[in-house]
Amino acid sequence: MLKTPYLLFLGDVPDPLSAKVAQGIRDWRPEYALGQYRLPGCQADMKLPDLTIEDAVAQGAQTLVIGAANRGGVISRSWIAVLEEALAAGMDIASGLHNLLRDEPVLVEAAKKHGGRLVDVRVPQVQYPIGDGKPRRGKRCLAVGTDCSIGKMYTALALDIALRERGVKSSFRATGQTGILITGEGVPLDAVVADFMAGSIEWLTPDNDDDHWDIIEGQGSLFHPSYSGVTLALIHGGQPDALILCHEPTRTHMRGLPHYSLPTLEQLRDTALPLAQVVNPACQVVGVSVNTAAMPADEADRYLEALESRLGLPCVDPYRQGAERLAEAVAAC
Amino acid sequence: MLKTPYLLFLGDVPDPLSAKVAQGIRDWRPEYALGQYRLPGCQADMKLPDLTIEDAVAQGAQTLVIGAANRGGVISRSWIAVLEEALAAGMDIASGLHNLLRDEPVLVEAAKKHGGRLVDVRVPQVQYPIGDGKPRRGKRCLAVGTDCSIGKMYTALALDIALRERGVKSSFRATGQTGILITGEGVPLDAVVADFMAGSIEWLTPDNDDDHWDIIEGQGSLFHPSYSGVTLALIHGGQPDALILCHEPTRTHMRGLPHYSLPTLEQLRDTALPLAQVVNPACQVVGVSVNTAAMPADEADRYLEALESRLGLPCVDPYRQGAERLAEAVAAC
DSSP: OOOSSEEEEEETOSSGGGGHHHHHHHHHOGGGEEEEEEOTTOOOOOSSOBOOHHHHHHTTOOEEEEOOOOGGGOOOHHHHHHHHHHHHTTOEEEEOOSSOGGGOHHHHHHHHHHTOOEEETTSOOSOOOOOOOOOOSSEEEEEEESSSSSSHHHHHHHHHHHHHHTTOEEEEEOOSHHHHHHHSOOOOGGGSBGGGHHHHHHHHSOOOOTTEEEEEOOOSOTTOTTTHHHHHHHHHHHOOSEEEEEEOTTOOSBTTBTTOOOOOHHHHHHHHHHHHHHHOTTOEEEEEEEOOTTSOHHHHHHHHHHHHHHHTSOEEOHHHHOSHHHHHHHHTO | OOOSSEEEEEETOSSGGGGHHHHHHHHHOGGGEEEEEEOTTOOOOOSSOBOOHHHHHHTTOOEEEEOOOOGGGOOOHHHHHHHHHHHHTTOEEEEOOSSOGGGOHHHHHHHHHHTOOEEETTSOOSOOOOOOOOOOSSEEEEEEESSSSSSHHHHHHHHHHHHHHTTOEEEEEOOSHHHHHHHSOOOOGGGSBGGGHHHHHHHHSOSOOTTEEEEEOOOSOTTOTTTHHHHHHHHHHHOOSEEEEEEOTTOOSBTTBTTOOOOOHHHHHHHHHHHHHHHOTTOEEEEEEEOOTTSOHHHHHHHHHHHHHHHTSOEEOHHHHOSHHHHHHHHTO
16 A cells, blocks of 8 residues: 655654654554654654655655644645645655645645655555355454553553563554554545444454464554444454454543443453354453553552453553463463 | 435336335335335336426425336446436435435436436435443434344334334334335445444434334344444444334244354344444333245244243234334333
8 A cells, every 4th residue: 555665754843742653653663764854953863864855756755744643634835835845756645644645736746756755544445245144264363452542552562572482473464544544555444434334443453374374453443432343343244263352451431432431341341242252252362461551660560460361361451461372362362 | 315205116026025215215205205206117107197307396305216126236228318407407315325426427417407306315425423332311222133124124124113103202214225215314324434434324313302102123133244344333323212123933044144043032032132232221122023925824823822921922923913012011111
């Protein structure tokens, strides 16, 4: 879907958090991150070489990735000139912003003139099939959460790398725009038309070697009323052999919904597993990934220990502890 | 969304089944069905007056509804002249076919010239919000099925009428193209973008009188891997107070999926109810609607009787027995 390597465009973001797409690429696919391009005032730094468009192209950059999120997800006026220059130099441009590249006439014209592509990864690029639920060869693992934005992508990316470090064949399968920009391909599931959701995930995770794992990025939560349907389509389209439960213990309510409390990990397990077994009777819950960023280290350790004896499953924070124990549990599945 | 009353266009369908949209309108909203328009060779008959376009307009018809499904859902060449004539006479045209009216240049031009509307009810007409899961005033009932195409729309339409006959305030809320054409409004849920599914159903069933029931048309099944995500969005967007379980006892496998068997009604109850209680803790399963069309009458009676003692709920075939007992159970909820 995207040509690599990338030049990461950070624009003039007011803080490092606004450059989390660039950060994700730098952390998870450093081999794609050739350099960065910053405008005056930019408050983020990926500790990559600052390259001009000319330098980046000379070093082989294929795609300028907009690695920054502006307020409101818009394509800032101050960015357009650089994007035009990149197109003129023969690069593609990729963006996960709400406002689409294809809606900027200046960029559309420049892309046409120079033969470059404008890739809005929020927009499905494929006519996905309707799901058929047929068993597929190879193994699949899916991260499901007690809530949205709870560390499912991080967990899946860390697990994918930990599996490969163990010598297990593994592919991270992106289902959201950040994941797609990081790995260069995937399905923007939240933008897929309802009837084709499950089919898009079947398409994303096709037949593979018997000993190959697809590590599928989760979306939403079965307990989040805004997005639960997306999550169930992911479970039924993904046909997981293994589920990883994801949780954030300090969160007091569902993301964006102060009137909804989070389910327990037991409720998540007892809801997600029978639903997954509709399409894959052998599916198991193999581990728990906990985002303990908001807890002091000793409290996090005590929490994980207690959780592990409560659930009888490996319970780890992959950011603090690495994903090796989750990879071990998946590989043993 | 659609202006009533309708002229039902049956085209040249090769059999009565192909005119099931027209049949649905005639059966459920006879007050909208002013007359029918048939081309030579048409093998369906709604027992309505055969009207010319001129007569229909003179009698007040506002919309020509394509009440027929061609092979492949296309708009037949032989239909275009009549549709043009209807537009020229000042009518709108509404269609639920896969091929869209808006993709027929001749019709687009005629609509523009005469000021008529081309309403493709498969295409969402509204920018739906993202769901917020907030409790809403009024009551809601949703039909959920062990499989797709099992009688959920029929059940909801029959229940809506039975409630109104008891003097209970009720609105049928359409979520599919046939339902939308029948009632003139609704949400084509299977065509809504994933992120907005639940929000579209919140939009469809807003705050209402405390004693008013929205009877929401079900879609898909939690156990049908192709469409289960749509069903869960409907459960979480609809916030039902009452669930009706729908079943077809002679079906040997999930629709279109010979490799999937149907769940039991107990499995459906035990899966759907806890999911519904995430958004509405007071939700109850109040009855079962069984499509016994494939069973002899005495066998159907015995089946329903046994089922009723097994589940402890009213179990009826609304086609054979009417929906009064379901309406009683809903009204008591």
